[in-house]
Amino acid sequence: MIEHSLQAIALSLKSKEISSVELTQLYLDRIARYNPRLNAYLAVDPAISLGQAQAADERLARGEGGPLTGIPIAHKDIFCARGWLTTCGSKMLSSFVSPYDAAVISRFHAAGAVVLGKTNMDEFAMGSSNETSFFGPVHNPWDTTRVPGGSSGGSAAAVAARLAPAATGTDTGGSIRQPAALCNLTGMKPTYGVISRYGMIAFASSLDQAGPLGRSAADCALLLNSMAGFDERDSTSLNRPAEDYGRELNAAAGAKPLAGLKIGLPEEFFGEGCAPEVMHLVEAAVAEYRQLGAETVAVSLPSMGLSVAAYYVIAPAEASSNLARFDGVRYGYRAPDYHDLTDMYCKSRAQGFGAEVKRRILIGTYVLSHGYYDAYYLQAQRIRRLIANDFAAAFRQCDVIIGPTSPSTAFKLGEKASDPVQMYLSDIYTIAVNLAGLPGISLSCGFAGGLPAGLQLIGDYFTEARLLNVAHRYQLATAWHLQRPAAFD
Amino acid sequence: MSLTLEQVHRVAHLARIEISDAEAASTLGHLNEIFALIEEMQAVDTLGIEPMAHAQDLAQRLRADRVTESDQLAQRAAFQAIAPETEAGLYLVPKVIE
Numbered sequence: 394m395i396e397h398s399l400q401a402i403a404l405s406l407k408s409k410e411i412s413s414v415e416l417t418q419l420y421l422d423r424i425a426r427y428n429p430r431l432n433a434y435l436a437v438d439p440a441i442s443l444g445q446a447q448a449a450d451e452r453l454a455r456g457e458g459g460p461l462t463g464i465p466i467a468h469k470d471i472f473c474a475r476g477w478l479t480t481c482g483s484k485m486l487s488s489f490v491s492p493y494d495a496a497v498i499s500r501f502h503a504a505g506a507v508v509l510g511k512t513n514m515d516e517f518a519m520g521s522s523n524e525t526s527f528f529g530p531v532h533n534p535w536d537t538t539r540v541p542g543g544s545s546g547g548s549a550a551a552v553a554a555r556l557a558p559a560a561t562g563t564d565t566g567g568s569i570r571q572p573a574a575l576c577n578l579t580g581m582k583p584t585y586g587v588i589s590r591y592g593m594i595a596f597a598s599s600l601d602q603a604g605p606l607g608r609s610a611a612d613c614a615l616l617l618n619s620m621a622g623f624d625e626r627d628s629t630s631l632n633r634p635a636e637d638y639g640r641e642l643n644a645a646a647g648a649k650p651l652a653g654l655k656i657g658l659p660e661e662f663f664g665e666g667c668a669p670e671v672m673h674l675v676e677a678a679v680a681e682y683r684q685l686g687a688e689t690v691a692v693s694l695p696s697m698g699l700s701v702a703a704y705y706v707i708a709p710a711e712a713s714s715n716l717a718r719f720d721g722v723r724y725g726y727r728a729p730d731y732h733d734l735t736d737m738y739c740k741s742r743a744q745g746f747g748a749e750v751k752r753r754i755l756i757g758t759y760v761l762s763h764g765y766y767d768a769y770y771l772q773a774q775r776i777r778r779l780i781a782n783d784f785a786a787a788f789r790q791c792d793v794i795i796g797p798t799s800p801s802t803a804f805k806l807g808e809k810a811s812d813p814v815q816m817y818l819s820d821i822y823t824i825a826v827n828l829a830g831l832p833g834i835s836l837s838c839g840f841a842g843g844l845p846a847g848l849q850l851i852g853d854y855f856t857e858a859r860l861l862n863v864a865h866r867y868q869l870a871t872a873w874h875l876q877r878p879a880a881f882d
Numbered sequence: 883m884s885l886t887l888e889q890v891h892r893v894a895h896l897a898r899i900e901i902s903d904a905e906a907a908s909t910l911g912h913l914n915e916i917f918a919l920i921e922e923m924q925a926v927d928t929l930g931i932e933p934m935a936h937a938q939d940l941a942q943r944l945r946a947d948r949v950t951e952s953d954q955l956a957q958r959a960a961f962q963a964i965a966p967e968t969e970a971g972l973y974l975v976p977k978v979i980e
Contacts, residue, residue, distance in 0.1 A: 492960040585937035599936045628943055629936070702922045713897060720898075722973050727966035734976045735898065743900035751899055752912055755890070758897040759913075772923050774933035779926075781934060814915050830937020 413463030462505030495592025513547030542572030567823025574847020649686030662796025713757025798847030
């Protein structure tokens with residue numbers, strides 16, 4: 394059962410081969426057994442999960458189930474879920490039990506899915522290794538001495554070790570795609586605005602976007618169908634007609650299912666900076682795509698090299714503003730001793746935030762402060778425009794852009810933890826996609842030294858269905874995505 | 883460009899984050915490494931380029947300013963249950979005006 398696709402699980406639930414309560418218990422047992430090795434989950438509440446599973450079973454018995462009814466799903470601890478501890482990986486929210494549900498949680502609830510637990514993450518989603526979590530790092534199931542990626546590292550480790558059939562994540566600069574790459578999963582960041590950010594704890598509001606983490610593109614399509622949709626409570630939610638993101642997956646196809654597809658290969662993705670063993674696998678995947686009928690064309694994204702610099706102005710600027718709400722008054726941590734209101738703010742924030750979060754708040758405060766705004770924030774926004782223009786030009790020549798997701802396979806725990814700039818550069822291939830607001834997906838394209846490597850597909854705005862299909866066709870022809878880490882039978 | 887220790891203290895104060903001298907010193911080193919990365923931007927001529935604030939160039943939607951929550955007393959209780967200190971429906975903070 395733990396290797397079943399979401400569609401196959403749904404069939405088993407519908408045919409009463411297994412109940413949602415049994416399925417949920419199976420995963421709770423696996424979590425109890427394996428989570429101590431991974432630290433992937435921050436909160437598990439069997440009573441709530443099994444209660445939801447019971448309700449799902451009743452719904453299925455009435456013949457009212459949908460594609461996700463009764464399926465347990467793990468949620469990144471950035472999503473507020475009523476009655477659940479929602480920490481965002483921070484001491485600041487270490488005792489915050491959310492009084493309301495995020496839109497993503499409500500939508501899964503309406504679909505009849507079960508909340509399996511809340512997963513570990515970098516503090517306030519600021520990190521690429523899951524090492525900035527107040528609750529300790531997550532370990533990569535493929536090698537527990539290595540990082541799972543971040544910031545959605547707990548979600549990725551949970552799905553990779555089969556401690557959840559699927560999970561949610563959020564992606565501000567690569568936080569779904571990079572952990573998907575490092576854990577042999579498929580993870581998608583949709584077009585900005587497709588999924589409501591309501592109840593998703595804000596990091597950088599113009600970049601943050603939720604998305605699915607699963608074992609295949611087909612699973613991600615099912616998850617995205619539930620997650621996407623207009624929400625008037627999020628001012629940047631897009632009001633578009635509903636679509637079936639998996640609509641292209643079942644089309645009949647011959648030996649050349651991607652005939653007519655033009656794949657753009659940006660020189661900036663294939664130059665130096667990527668580990669040779671990862672590049673070798675990405676090039677083999679490109680060759681596979683040619684076998685599937687796709688045509689490749691050279692494109693260029695000349696401003697992409699500036700994306701990390703622009704991102705580390707824009708994201709901290711927005712974060713410094715968003716995180717101003719953590720003041721120790723209405724919720725969250727308050728320092729035990731202080732002598733006046735300002736001191737209470739200063740001490741609560743000094744004690745409640747970790748080092749990386751503080752660093753980013755300081756960067757953001759500085760670049761927004763008087764006299765520096767034009768040189769940093771406006772310049773970064775102008776470069777953001779150049780990057781978006783590069784993509785627009787590239788998509789006049791191709792349908793999909795392909796490159797590596799991450800310049801390396803999973804690195805060792807501690808390897809980059811004390812060097813912020815090295816950590817930031819591990820998102821070199823993913824950040825530009827957030828700045829432009831485009832959809833991107835990462836899928837496994839093989840293994841190097843026993844560790845998975847990720848292939849990234851980037852599409853034009855609102856081409857999620859096509860991206861999922863392009864990923865799916867590769868997964869029909871290859872078996873990398875079916876591999877499971879041996880230590881988690 | 884390099885930040886000074888004094889600037890780190892000033893920015894930390896603006897951000898309402900208490901910072902010790904030792905912390906400020908170690909933070910200064912990291913911040914200067916990060917700003918060295920950020921400075922790459924300054925070499926680019928962006929004259930005439932419209933700043934891009936947002937991924938979708940859309941106007942902000944507006945909504946009517948009206949109460950939409952039902953059962954406000956229960957809501958207030960639920961939201962204040964997670965506050966550090968409340969009394970009679972109010973959030974308690976140190977005295978602001980003497």
